[in-house]
Amino acid sequence: EAEPVDSEQLAGRHVEEIKRRQAEKRVRCLNNAGFYSIKTFDGYSFDEVKLPAALTPELLSQGEFINKKENIVMYGNVGAGKTYLATAIGVSACNAGKEVKFFRTAALVNMLAEQKAKGNLTRFLKSISKADLLILDEWGYVPLERDGARLLFQVISDCYEKRSVILTTNLEFSKWVTVFYDEQMTAAIIDRIVHHGHLVIFDGPSNRLKGALMKN
Numbered sequence: 182e183a184e185p186v187d188s189e190q191l192a193g194r195h196v197e198e199i200k201r202r203q204a205e206k207r208v209r210c211l212n213n214a215g216f217y218s219i220k221t222f223d224g225y226s227f228d229e230v231k232l233p234a235a236l237t238p239e240l241l242s243q244g245e246f247i248n249k250k251e252n253i254v255m256y257g258n259v260g261a262g263k264t265y266l267a268t269a270i271g272v273s274a275c276n277a278g279k280e281v282k283f284f285r286t287a288a289l290v291n292m293l294a295e296q297k298a299k300g301n302l303t304r305f306l307k308s309i310s311k312a313d314l315l316i317l318d319e320w321g322y323v324p325l326e327r328d329g330a331r332l333l334f335q336v337i338s339d340c341y342e343k344r345s346v347i348l349t350t351n352l353e354f355s356k357w358v359t360v361f362y363d364e365q366m367t368a369a370i371i372d373r374i375v376h377h378g379h380l381v382i383f384d385g386p387s388n389r390l391k392g393a394l395m396k397n
């Protein structure tokens with residue numbers, strides 16, 4: 182006769198199996214996200230970061246805004262820590278089992294143009310649409326051609342009220358038209374981002390300059 186299986190043993194195996202699957206999903210999410218480096222909240226200072234009343238460091242790390250399909254615009258000087266914080270939020274979301282896509286904005290526009298030329302644009306957009314959080318780093322650092330601007334607008338429109346977007350930028354809203362050229366398109370992008378959005382301001386100096394080993 183087969184030995185009776187202990188119910189506690191079965192429950193233990195079930196718990197271990199769940200943990201294993203969750204760990205595998207975290208690794209897969211991190212590998213698929215496209216981060217340039219892995220950053221965490223450990224040791225991150227919010228001293229020179231102005232958060233709106235609705236956001237706290239804890240809420241950012243917990244990704245509550247992602248559950249609500251809300252957006253974040255991180256605005257401030259180059260090197261002030263915007264990319265670091267955006268990445269840390271993304272890594273935390275991956276660890277919670279959420280799908281994240283991280284792109285430098287100019288690189289994404291190039292990919293969109295390439296996939297469109299190959300006839301694969303729909304498939305590529307579908308892969309982006311699976312993300313719970315889309316992070317677009319260095320938004321507005323490089324002026325876009327009109328076709329590129331239209332493709333990026335399509336991505337933002339597809340995200341509207343379906344998934345969260347984080348933008349890091351050193352351009353104030355009034356200057357976004359210098360990137361997209363078209364005032365109507367610029368206004369439509371700002372409207373979609375801001376409607377369910379939070380503005381996080383980085384008003385400190387460049388951390389890279391502050392931490393430079395060689396100074397005049």
